Amino acid sequence: MQADTELYxxxxxxxxxxxxxxxxxxxFRDDTSAFDGEKVEKLARKGNVNNKVNAYVxxxxxxxxxxxxxxxLLADNEALVKRLTMIPVECVVRNxxxxxxxxxxxxxxxxxxxxxxxxxxxxxxxxxxPMVNEYHIRSFGWATDEEITEMKKLTFKVxxxxxxxxxxxxxxxxxxxxEFGRYHGNVVLGDEFTPDGCRLWDAATRxxxxxxxxxxxxxNVVEAYEEVAQRLGVELG
Ligand code: 5GP
Numbered sequence: 001m002q003a004d005t006e007l008y009x010x011x012x013x014x015x016x017x018x019x020x021x022x023x024x025x026x027x028f029r030d031d032t033s034a035f036d037g038e039k040v041e042k043l044a045r046k047g048n049v050n051n052k053v054n055a056y057v058x059x060x061x062x063x064x065x066x067x068x069x070x071x072x073l074l075a076d077n078e079a080l081v082k083r084l085t086m087i088p089v090e091c092v093v094r095n096x097x098x099x100x101x102x103x104x105x106x107x108x109x110x111x112x113x114x115x116x117x118x119x120x121x122x123x124x125x126x127x128x129x130p131m132v133n134e135y136h137i138r139s140f141g142w143a144t145d146e147e148i149t150e151m152k153k154l155t156f157k158v159x160x161x162x163x164x165x166x167x168x169x170x171x172x173x174x175x176x177x178x179e180f181g182r183y184h185g186n187v188v189l190g191d192e193f194t195p196d197g198c199r200l201w202d203a204a205t206r207x208x209x210x211x212x213x214x215x216x217x218x219x220n221v222v223e224a225y226e227e228v229a230q231r232l233g234v235e236l237g
Contacts, residue, residue: 050194174199209224
């Protein structure tokens with residue numbers, strides 16, 4: 001399958017059409033961005049490690065019965081996916097406090113949330129992805145009631161699968177962001193699951209092994225992602 005024309009270029013991935021109108025190619029670039037694109041750097045090998053980790057995680061989710069857009073790997077930095085019509089909201093589940101919830105609610109980092117909490121954000125960099133609720137999503141027509149219910153159900157199911165998967169690799173899944181789209185009338189998981197869009201801490205030491213290393217200027221960002229891949233048993237080629 002050949003990449004055709006570039007449909008969209010995001011902060012870390014580019015999306016290409018293919019000769020199949022139902023399929024797209026995702027190209028994972030080495031670009032890394034934070035703070036809605038204010039901080040941008042190229043980190044060698046990041047595209048490859050994210051592409052491979054994403055392929056592995058999406059495969060595990062499919063096995064657990066969660067529908068995803070992922071088809072198969074095409075190259076070190078490329079994967080073939082189903083072409084979804086994206087729903088413009090981000091679904092975030094938090095198992096442990098970190099990041100924006102700490103600032104917003106004045107809460108310290110590292111508190112376990114039982115039960116885990118769920119938040120919706122509108123995908124809009126110019127507005128810094130504001131938090132929205134289900135009423136906003138319905139009133140502005142971003143998704144239907146049924147789609148909202150399905151996104152929440154699938155996002156929590158992902159939590160059940162991935163919390164254990166990462167724990168088995170000695171990692172705590174602190175929080176993560178998912179994006180969904182429509183495919184032939186069904187809600188399907190799209191975008192990616194990589195250390196760029198989740199928080200992962202070493203279960204014993206709580207060392208950060210995710211994009212917070214980049215956001216907080218801690219260094220060894222790709223090395224941390226590679227450690228995640230290695231602990232999951234993901235071949236990087
Ligand atoms: P927070 O709301 O604390 O900034 O983010 C919660 C979780 O969702 C974190 O794991 C974070 O990496 C992820 N997340 C939220 N928004 C975005 C986004 O726009 N891009 C990426 N890559 N991850 C996001």
